[in-house]
Amino acid sequence: MTFVVTDNCIKCKYTDCVEVCPVDAFHEGPNFLVINPDECIDCTLCEPECPINAIYPEDDVPAGQESFVALNAELAKDWPVITERKDGLPDAKDWENKPGKLEHLQR
8 A cells, every 4th residue: 555645735745744754755746746656665654744634545545536546656757756855835824725726736
């Protein structure tokens, strides 16, 4: 099983999770993070580090967000690995916990 970054990360992109990942499974896009399912070792360290609860075990992804499982795998192939914490996006606080942000995902 792998962990999955979901909708709530879009336009926030907090990176607290990347520093605790022992296998460098996180990849960074313009306004979203993803987890490479081929790298994730299911260590559970990232999930509690996310300040906005955007990371879930693959089997527990919230209803309606199942497409993020495939999206994480797809985007991880093209985006670079991120291993060091950065500040969230400038307007991240405005976007926290807003539903339906997939249309704002920048590839």
